Amino acid sequence: MDIVEFREDVWGREVLLGVSWDLLWVVLTLSAVAIMVHIVVMTFLKSPPRPSAAGLHMERHAAVDRGFHWIMAVSVFVLLFTGVLPVVGVDFSWLTIHWVAGLILTAAVVFHTLRALFWQKPREMWVGADDFREPFDAGTKPGKYSLAQKGMHHAMTALVLLVIGTGLVLFAMIDTPWWNRSNALDESTLGWIFLLHGASTLGLIGLVALHVYFALRPEKRFYTRSMISGWISEDELRANHDPARWSPERSA
Amino acid sequence: MSYLHIGKNFTPPDIHGKVTGKARYAEDYSVDGMVYARLYTSPMPHARVVEIDADEALAMEGVFGILTAEDVYPTEAPAPTLLTNEPVYVGDPIFAIAAIDEKTAEDALKKVRVKLEPLPFSVDPVTSLKPDGPSARLEGNIYPREMRSLHWSAEDVERFVTGREPTGPAPSEWSYGDLEAGFDNAALILEESFVTTGYAHMSMEPRSVLSYWQNGRCHVHGSTQSQSFVVPFLARMLGIEQKDLVFVAEYCGGGFGSKISAYPVLAIPGYFSKKLGRPVMLRITREEEYYVGSARVGFQGWIKAGFTREGRVSAVDLYIVQDLGSQQAGGDASSAGGAISILYQPDAMRLRDVPVLTNTTPRGPQRGPGQNQIAAIFEPMMDKAARELGLDPVAIRRLNAPDSSATLNANQGPVTSAYMKEALDRGAELFGWSERIKKSGQRNGSKVTGIGVGQGYHSAGANGFDGLVRITPDGRIHLHSGVGNLGTYSYAATTRAAAEALKCNWENCIVHHGSTEENLPWSSYQAGSNTTFTHTRANYVAAEDAIRKMKLIAAQVLGGTPDQYDIADERVFDIGNAARSLTYGEVAAKAVELGGEFSGETWPEDIHEVTQRAVQGIAGTGLIGVAKDNLPVRGTVPGLTVGFIEIELDLETGKHEIVDFLAVAECGTVLHPLGLAGQLRGGAVWGFGMAGLERHVYDPQNGLPANVGYYQTRPPTYLDIPAHMEWSAVDIADPDNPVGSRGVGEPAMGSATAALMCALSDALGGHLFNRTPVTPDVVVNHVSGQGQSHGPLATNTF
Amino acid sequence: MSAYDVMPDMELFQPVTVEDAAALAERLGSRGWVLAGGQDTYGWLKDRAKHPKAMVDLSSIDVLNGIEETDGGGVKIGAMTTLREVSRDQLIRARYGLLAAAAARVASPQIRNQGTLGGNVSQDTRCWYYRRGLSCYRAGGNICYADSPEGMNREHAIFGASRCVAVSPSDTATALVALDATMVIQNTRGVHRVAAGDFFVGPAVNITRMTVLRPGDILTAIELPADWAHAEYYFEKVADRNVWDFALVSIAAAFRTENGTIRDARLVCGAVSCVPRRLTSVERAVIGKPRNDSTGEAVAALASEGARPLNYNHFKAPLMDNLVRRALRA
Structure with a gap:
């Protein structure tokens, strides 16, 4: 099994082609194993009583942010499937869908970044020293986001930015309705871009698998609901968050 | 004069072998213990060899050794190299491996690790002439008999590619007469810029060679146009005395100028055989033949020609940028000037020449080198002049045609004899020109008739x-x-x-x-x-x-x-x-x-x-x-031909069909009628290829040649030429030959090229493409009025 | 890099049944190479630009050879039937003159004697960069050398390019699409049929293959339906040379006329995209019109509508239009 693949360039020199797609199966396997282990561990752990969804609705995600999340989710799924299915032998006309989804994702990310920086509280996503007490101290509750959620967000951020960055470069290397491809990159640079694009894709596949898994876990499902409906219950808030660190308003 | 043998057909002794397949070409020979060599050729258009690691290859069973540039005759740039550590074109041989059979040799080539450092390159002369243009060789970019660098100003380049009178300095120049007076006397002045393709020689027999040593003598079985002439050059290349060379070249499957003398590949097996102590056979593949088999010199140029009211050519100013490829070549431009000087006898003339090296296949003389490129361009200009002056195309040529008092070249030297007017008259009569020309421009559905006449010249004799x-x-x-x-x-x-x-x-x-x-x-x-x-x-x-x-x-x-x-x-x-x-x-x-x-x-x-x-x-x-031979000779020996052609050009597909072709030779007394017929018809086929088909394409980004196979290069096939081609000869004895004969091989092509170019132009109402080849795409673009895809004066792109 | 010219070592299988051939092809997967007439194959292998480990030679399978009538008035042509046989067969000439004409324009007589109909439709593209053995998109790489700012692409696509700009080189493919042929494909899982129009695959769908055939698939036969038998046909291939050349643009057209007007039509252009290109807008436009010059003049420009020429192939657009004119005129 190879980690990366090589080819010969136009003059017969060995040149990087990109990531080896053998790694796709490794990533899928590792993700499945991680999820399985987690399921087993959680089955044997004694879970605390589930907080009630009844009572006051506290706002967790504004509609606009939920919209962003789902637009991003859909575009990432479209990108992953259009990018990966041809690799595993499913033939369809994927490229245009892929770059359109890529542009939507890029626009969504730009929007989210601007909104998060100027209209939201970026500190809510900041990882501070307090956050690291959470896993070891049952009494320490997080603010709006747990350490795990912040970790997931930041890992996702890094990979999405990488995949977008490399994707935009590759976008310039194909013919589009607006321009014809350029020859700006030599073949070895192109190989590096493909490697980073492929590697970040593989990372995203693993991360998305975990993200979806956690979103479906019974004890976390209220977060998923909040990403749909916007609110969590007062009970859920109290059970999972420290009101001193996050005190949301009542949901409309 | 009546002869016993001269002017009579006979059966040349090699015919039986050719017809029955018993003829033995170089690669048909086999000697005991023979091993096979294969070449490693450069993947880069210009590079420096940093390292050749052949250990793994040499350790293979059945592999006998490697031959590198260090093992062979050294040359100085831009002379051709046998093997090189500074490859200057894609396909330049770097080393050879010998093995028990060719498959093992090829397997071994795959295992040699070669490290090359790319160097700047150019596949277009004008690109190289730009102020910061890349040079084809480390020693410079032009070769006016010595290597040096030449770069024009941006304005010079701009003027040249836009077809205005060139101002870029030209390292070579010759002239005669009063050019200014010539143009002052002109009632009509035409100015055209032009491009001609430098396409491959395409010898049907690739230059395969067998060599072995016996009793201190080197035996070489090769494929060359010449026999004795090769000996001193090959001996020198092999570093041996002439008496120690046994050179066998009984048959030659085509050379067309690319196998005149000893070429580099001819000496490689000799060196390898000596190194290994075994006979070595080196077969050249079709693709390799396109690399090492050389190509015609390409032209990018500009012509200004003055005509008197009567149609006499009063002055010609010719400016040519030659694409010499990657090694020493040249002479085509001067020959082109020489051809104009004799065929139209202009009162004054100037030739300026910029011989530029490019990282493309090596160039060499190819059938009518210079004369035939310029015939393709200048003859349609003669038609344009005839149109504008209200003259008949044959008449304007006849008016300017050389006779035995003709002079040529810069020195305006004499000829042994010349009867071009007689050739034009003979052809016009046999072709029925006066009736035929009335069909010019006739429409038949999407097809239009084009009529053309073309002239060819080459000096045709030595002593x-x-x-x-x-x-x-x-x-x-x-x-x-x-x-x-x-x-x-x-x-x-x-x-x-x-x-x-x-x-x-x-x-x-x-x-x-x-x-x-x-x-x-x-x-x-x-x-x-x-x-x-x-x-x-x-x-x-x-x-x-x-x-x-x-x-x-x-x-x-x-x-x-x-x-x-x-x-x-x-x-x-x-x-x-x-x-x-x-x-x-x-x-x-x-x-x-x-x-x-x-x-x-x-x-x-x-x-x-x-x-x-x-x-x-x-x-x-x-x-x-x-x-x-100490017999007297009083001047240049001219070989002259005229071609007459009728075509139908389909305006919808851009394809032309040659309806009829007639060649007339003016080569003194006919020596061998069947041989002459073969020359005239074969030359015509070549000419049709140059005018309408044969391509030489390079990718300018990576220096890669696109044409490395017959089907990519497109020499004419049997359905691209007329089934029957008539010929005739003037048959007047030349006084400087004891049997009255002169040669004619090369002009036979030039006149056909010119005739077809003229007919294509005629079919389109006199439009001049000013470039060869005029392929269907070029015609379709013109007819549809959408402009051509290729850039102005771009070369190696079509 | 070198100009290789000698067959490398490889295993050779010569099965006598399609089942065995399919089983071998399945087992060998991408390491295998199915051999028909060899006219495309040997160039690849001797140039060492493709590196299969084993060949499955179909020439000993009798059932792949020959031309026969099918129930309902159609014809079935074995995939290994030579192009010469297809071009000369009385049945084909009588019923499907379009295919006979197309087969007769393939390459040269020598190649038609050896080349097969199945091979002709399955052959790889002739993009010179790809044929050079470069690691372009089509060869599994990251780049197209032909579609670049300075790429030399006179013979390349003006439609349907997606990173790769290669064109379909097959002369018979256009005729088969025009005749609405069905391709019969067999593998270890059985036999399935694909319309000729769906048999060819563009780079947007799969950039490394020209057809739907995957490793393990054997094209066994081509079936021509009665629907388009005895129709009015027009075939023309414009190439630089009249023998041994690939089309610059070709056209295969079939018309059904009734009382002087066109009732149905199928027009297909070759060498303008990676797959034979149906000229559907032209087809729609000619229905109900007479087959003549003025119809040709009226609809010709529809042929090249939407073309996206590269650096050196602008001529293909007017040439396509002209071929439509000629198809309607003839």
């Missing part, structure tokens, strides 16, 4: 080479021909001048050729259309020497003085008493007995050392006639 004949006691006449068998049968046809002089039966003649072991005299190169003129002379003087000796012997044996004797029916006889005679066989036996000059124990001092060795080789076997 000063040696002839060698031998009569053996069995009465056989041995004609030793150092002429190579390039496919025109001239190696045999020219010996018929000796048979003619000796008044002997052709059936009693044996032509010796194709190997140094056949004891062959020093000969010219088989190129430049010169063999017919040059070697009929050399054979004639050798026969005269034999006749002189026969008369001396007859006088000695039968009494009297030599001038009492004459020859006839293969006998020497007393003019006063024909019964007193000796047969050629008896004379030959006596010559052996007498020795000395009669049997080749001594020889004339002025013969070449190659001929001297040949005489030594046959000394004592019969009566030897040997001499150097």
Whole structure:
């Protein structure tokens, strides 16, 4: 099994082609194993009583942010499937869908970044020293986001930015309705871009698998609901968050 | 004048082998212990070899060794290299590997790790001439007989590519007459910029070579146009004395200028064989033949021509940027100027020439080098002038055509004789020109008729080479021909001048050729259309020497003085008493007995050392006639042709069909009608290819050639040419040749190229494409009015 | 890099049944190479630009050879039937003159004697960069050398390019699409049929293959339906040379006319995209019109509508239009 693949360039020199797609199966396997282990561990752990969804609705995600999340989710799924299915032998006309989804994702990310920086509280996503007490101290509750959620967000951020960055470069290397491809990159640079694009894709596949898994876990499902409906219950808030660190308003 | 052999058809001795397949070309030979070499060629258009690691390859079973640039004859840039550490084009051979068979050799090539450092490159001369343009070689980018660098200003480049009068400095220039006065006298001045393709020679037989060493002598079986002429050059390339070279080239599957003399590949197996102590066969693949087999010099240029009201060409100003490819070449531009100077006899003329190296396949002379490129461009300009002046295309050519008082080139030297007006008249009559021209522009559905006439020229004769004949006691006449068998049968046809002089039966003649072991005299190169003129002379003087000796012997044996004797029916006889005679066989036996000059124990001092060795080789076997051609020659020997063509051009597909073609040769007395017909028709096929089909495409980003196979290069096929092509000849003897003959091979192509270019232009109402080839896409673009895809004056792109 | 010219070592299988051939092809997967007439194959292998480990030679399978009538008035042509046979067969000439004409324009007589119909439709593209053995998109790489700012692409696509700009080189493919042929494909899972129009695959769908055939698939036959038998046909291939050349643009057209007007039409252009290009807008436009010059003039420009020429192939657009004119005129 190879980690990366090589080819010969136009003059017969060995040149990087990109990531080896053998790694796709490794990533899928590792993700499945991680999820399985987690399921087993959680089955044997004694879970605390589930907080009630009844009572006051506290706002967790504004509609606009939920919209962003789902637009991003859909575009990432479209990108992953259009990018990966041809690799595993499913033939369809994927490229245009892929770059359109890529542009939507890029626009969504730009929007989210601007909104998060100027209209939201970026500190809510900041990882501070307090956050690291959470896993070891049952009494320490997080603010709006747990350490795990912040970790997931930041890992996702890094990979999405990488995949977008490399994707935009590759976008310039194909013919589009607006321009014809350029020859700006030599073949070895192109190989590096493909490697980073492929590697970040593989990372995203693993991360998305975990993200979806956690979103479906019974004890976390209220977060998923909040990403749909916007609110969590007062009970859920109290059970999972420290009101001193996050005190949301009542949901409309 | 009535001849026994001259002007008669005969069966050249190599025909049977060619027809039956028994002919042995270089790669048909096999010797015990022979191993096979394969070449590693450069993947980069210009590079420096940093490292060749062949350890793994050499450790393979069945692999015998590697040959690199360090092992072979060194050359100085831009001379061709056998193997190189600075490849200058994609396909430049870097090293060779020898193995038990070719598959093992190729397997071994895959295992050699080669590290190359890319260097700047260019596949377009004008790109290289730009202010910061890349140079094809480390030593510079132009080669006006020495390597140096030349860069134009941005404005010079801009002017040139937009077709305005060039201002870029040109390192070579010649002129004659008063150019300014010539243009002042002109009623019409035409200015055109142009491009011609430098496309591959495409020899059907790739230049495969077998070499081995025996008793200190190097045996080389190769494929060359020339025979004796190759010997000194190949010996020098191999670093051996001429006497230690055995060179066999009995057949040549086409060279067209690319196999005139010793080319680099010819020497590689010799070196490899010496290194390995085994015979080495190097077969060249079709793709490799496109790399090392050379191509025509490409032109990018500008012409200004002045015409008087009557249609006389008063002045021509010609500016040519030559694409020399990656190695030393050139001369095409000057030859192009020379062709204009003789064909139209302009009062004044100037040629400026910028010979630029590019990282493309090496260039060399190709059938009518220079003359034929310019014929494709200038002849349609003659039609344009005729149109504007209200003249007939044949009439304007006739008005300017050379006769025996013609002058040519910068020095305005004389010609031996010329009868171009007669050729035009003959052709116009046979073709029915005056009726045919009325069909010009006629529409038939999407097709339109085009009529064209084109002229071709090449100098066609040299002098000063040696002839060698031998009569053996069995009465056989041995004609030793150092002429190579390039496919025109001239190696045999020219010996018929000796048979003619000796008044002997052709059936009693044996032509010796194709190997140094056949004891062959020093000969010219088989190129430049010169063999017919040059070697009929050399054979004639050798026969005269034999006749002189026969008369001396007859006088000695039968009494009297030599001038009492004459020859006839293969006998020497007393003019006063024909019964007193000796047969050629008896004379030959006596010559052996007498020795000395009669049997080749001594020889004339002025013969070449190659001929001297040949005489030594046959000394004592019969009566030897040997001499150097010291006959007078009063000027340039012109080979002239005219082509007449009718085509139908389909405006919807851009395809043309040649309805009729007629070639007329003006080459003195016809030596060998079938051979001449072959030259005229074969030349026409080439011409049609140049005008309408053959391509030479390079990717400018990576320096890769697109045309490395027949189907990509597109030489004409049997359905691209007319099924029948008529020919004729003026057949007036040239005074400077003992049998009146001149050569004609090269112009035969130029006139066909020109005729087709003119007909294409005629079909489109006089539109000049000013570039070859005019392929269907070019026509479709023009007809649809959407402009051409290629950039102005871009070359190697079509 | 070198100009290789010698067959490398490889295993050779010569099965006598399609089932065995399919089983071998399946087992060998991408390491295998199915051999028909070899006219495309040997160039690849001797140039060492493709590196299969084993060849499955179909020439000993009798059932792949020959031309026969099918129930309902159609014809079935074995995939290994030579192009010469297809071009000369009386049945084909009588019923499907379009295919006979197309087969007769393939390459040269020598190649038609050896080349097969199945091979002709399955052959790889002739993009010179790809044929050079470069690692372009089509060869599994990251780049197209032909579609670049300075790429030399006179013979390349003006439609349907997606990173790769290669064109379909097959002369018979256009005729088969025009005749609405069905391709019969067999593998270890059985036999399935694909319309000729769906048999060819563009780079947007799969950039490394020209057809739907995957490793393990054997094209066994081509079926021509009765629907388009005895129709009015027009075939023309414009190439630089009249023998041994690939089309610059070709057209295969079939018309059904009734009372002087066109009732149905199928027009297909070759060498303008990676797959034979149906000229559907032209087809729609000619229905109900007479087959003549003025119809040709009226609809010709529809042929090249939407073309996206590269650096050196602008001529293909007017040439396509002209071929439509000629198809309607003839």
